[in-house]
Amino acid sequence: MSDIVLRMEHVYKMFRKGEVFNSLRDLIPALTGKMFRRQELSETDKREFWALHDISFEVRRGEAFGIIGHNGAGKSTALKILSHIMKPTKGRIVVDGRLSALIEVTAGFHQDLTGRENIFLYGTIMGMRRREIASKLDDIIAFSGLEDFIDTPVKRYSSGMYARLGFSVAAHVQPDVMIVDEVLSVGDYVFQRKCVERMKEEIRRGAAVVFVSHNLKDIAAFCSSCLLLEKGRTVISGPTHEVISGYLKRFRTNGAGHLDNSPVTISKVTVRNEDGECLRFRSGDKAWIDIELRAHSPCRKLSVNLYITSNSNESVFDTSTERLGYGNFSLEAGDVYRCTFELTLNLANGIFHPSILVYRYDTQTAYDRWEPAAAVCVSSETDVRGSAHCFPKVIQREIQAASETGFALETGCALATQSDRN
Amino acid sequence: MKKELQELCDYRELLYMMIYRDIKVRYKQSVIGFLWAILMPTLIVLAGVVVRFGFALTAGKHLEMSEIASVAVKSVPWAFLVSSIRFSCSSLTGNVGLVTKIYFPKEIFPLGAILANFFDLCVASMALAVLLFVLRIGWSLELLWIPVLLLILVLLATGIGMMVSAGSLFFRDVKYIVDVILTFGIFFTPVFYDTGMFGDKGKWLLLNPVAPILEGFTACIVQHRGPDLHWLAYSVAFAVVAVLSGYVFFKHLEPAFAESI
Numbered sequence: 001m002s003d004i005v006l007r008m009e010h011v012y013k014m015f016r017k018g019e020v021f022n023s024l025r026d027l028i029p030a031l032t033g034k035m036f037r038r039q040e041l042s043e044t045d046k047r048e049f050w051a052l053h054d055i056s057f058e059v060r061r062g063e064a065f066g067i068i069g070h071n072g073a074g075k076s077t078a079l080k081i082l083s084h085i086m087k088p089t090k091g092r093i094v095v096d097g098r099l100s101a102l103i104e105v106t107a108g109f110h111q112d113l114t115g116r117e118n119i120f121l122y123g124t125i126m127g128m129r130r131r132e133i134a135s136k137l138d139d140i141i142a143f144s145g146l147e148d149f150i151d152t153p154v155k156r157y158s159s160g161m162y163a164r165l166g167f168s169v170a171a172h173v174q175p176d177v178m179i180v181d182e183v184l185s186v187g188d189y190v191f192q193r194k195c196v197e198r199m200k201e202e203i204r205r206g207a208a209v210v211f212v213s214h215n216l217k218d219i220a221a222f223c224s225s226c227l228l229l230e231k232g233r234t235v236i237s238g239p240t241h242e243v244i245s246g247y248l249k250r251f252r253t254n255g256a257g258h259l260d261n262s263p264v265t266i267s268k269v270t271v272r273n274e275d276g277e278c279l280r281f282r283s284g285d286k287a288w289i290d291i292e293l294r295a296h297s298p299c300r301k302l303s304v305n306l307y308i309t310s311n312s313n314e315s316v317f318d319t320s321t322e323r324l325g326y327g328n329f330s331l332e333a334g335d336v337y338r339c340t341f342e343l344t345l346n347l348a349n350g351i352f353h354p355s356i357l358v359y360r361y362d363t364q365t366a367y368d369r370w371e372p373a374a375a376v377c378v379s380s381e382t383d384v385r386g387s388a389h390c391f392p393k394v395i396q397r398e399i400q401a402a403s404e405t406g407f408a409l410e411t412g413c414a415l416a417t418q419s420d421r422n
Numbered sequence: 423m424k425k426e427l428q429e430l431c432d433y434r435e436l437l438y439m440m441i442y443r444d445i446k447v448r449y450k451q452s453v454i455g456f457l458w459a460i461l462m463p464t465l466i467v468l469a470g471v472v473v474r475f476g477f478a479l480t481a482g483k484h485l486e487m488s489e490i491a492s493v494a495v496k497s498v499p500w501a502f503l504v505s506s507i508r509f510s511c512s513s514l515t516g517n518v519g520l521v522t523k524i525y526f527p528k529e530i531f532p533l534g535a536i537l538a539n540f541f542d543l544c545v546a547s548m549a550l551a552v553l554l555f556v557l558r559i560g561w562s563l564e565l566l567w568i569p570v571l572l573l574i575l576v577l578l579a580t581g582i583g584m585m586v587s588a589g590s591l592f593f594r595d596v597k598y599i600v601d602v603i604l605t606f607g608i609f610f611t612p613v614f615y616d617t618g619m620f621g622d623k624g625k626w627l628l629l630n631p632v633a634p635i636l637e638g639f640t641a642c643i644v645q646h647r648g649p650d651l652h653w654l655a656y657s658v659a660f661a662v663v664a665v666l667s668g669y670v671f672f673k674h675l676e677p678a679f680a681e682s683i
Binding site for chain 1: 435519520522594
């Protein structure tokens, strides 16, 4: 058996824009009208709209593949074609094995049936056998955490419970190919973590996962390679860090604070480690950010500001050449200014975005801004979350035996991990 | 086509679940479920009795028990045909979420709707059996024809059901057209009357493929004789053609379902 479980080969998908006749009452007059006006037929060609244009990729067993892009880039169409709901206009899809799509995990539920009955209904919709579902039933119910409500009709569930039940069923299908579309946004934080763990488990088991999200953090956490779609075309395809930095580059030049006709503009920003341009860092690593400015007309008293925002757009760090004590600088037309910031990335797990601003403090003028200018994906061996990595250690831990006190008491934090190595 | 049938076979458990879902939801309150199953047949039988009573009055005759039995025996399968076509008509448009989100053979929807209605037919048949017992109709070996006639009826319903379900997905008003045809279809079908009443001209009414099946039910249950085999063969041919063309039509349009809904 080959290692490639999913392959998309030169897939094209065309939709027709404009009026669609969804009743005979409209269609019949339109058809009779068309018989008299033949030339109208050629006009329909102009309304063709290619939702996907020559998309190819392949996913191997045990690999997670990400698809990113703005709204309307063709992500959902790609997923629908992958899951066989739509046929491509041209091209071919090869799937080797059972495919399950977590596109909308609650679509199969029936309001009047109980949670238990819906597990069977949705399970069979996902292609499982009843016997198979019965054998996994306890796991599914336990995973959903809905033991107390499992015999209640789902119409009495809250939307969160609904989604949890749906995901729990979907998570137990054990497919060869799993298609995931933003479902990680359901449920509370604890359940989301559970889902992420479950997906990682599936990947380890050998499932191939196709993951669609606008959330770069999730993509970076899961996927080894991905594809950037824009207007139905492949912009970049390859290792995740390349695609993400490409995505950010496009995002930046397409607006977001980039000022035209400014006397001075940012021409280059790169983030690197000792070896060169880089996206992935470990907590505590050194990073260098190289910045290049070009002056188009004379400018006085400039400084370069660097600030870092977390994925949820909170500012976690902010500095500037002037505030670091290097004074301001002035440029003549045609001058090029280069500087490099050296940072120690005391950041926790996650994606962070350095942004660059060219600023004049006394007049409070912003000349050019790249926001975000790049992305850094920080990982840490210690299980720390948030923005800053404080290198935690637990220095005292003891358990006093119950025989001594009459109570079981645990002092110290459960977070006693490998952090001692730091 | 072989591949598609194989796929349908792989998803048979889903079909069971869909039927189970429909039945379970309908029979959740068991009394209401039972009433629902016999409501339409009962109304049709009562309407038929009124019509038959009118016929008898104009002819200056008494209404015979066998006539009431004959109306009842034809009303139950007719009620099945009408509701299974009606339910399969809305089976795709009523499950938009599933049609556009998850892949599986979509003919499961109309098939499930028809088979869930078949369950209703079975429930109604029990009530009918009681009625026939009260009317002292008796029994004979000809009753063995019933499964055959039912099979033809289900095939016919399946063929029509697949066509109208796919059709109503593309054109919303197909539903209304189907409703009108089903409402007035009873006048073109020998439910209240027998084609025998029209003498020689009766055979024109048998061109309606449902007619020989319903007449067959009367023949084997009430009159204790076999159905008219020539006309029944016509119905069988019609049903087989309907199923095949309905299936091909459905499968041909299926890839466009998600885009058009």
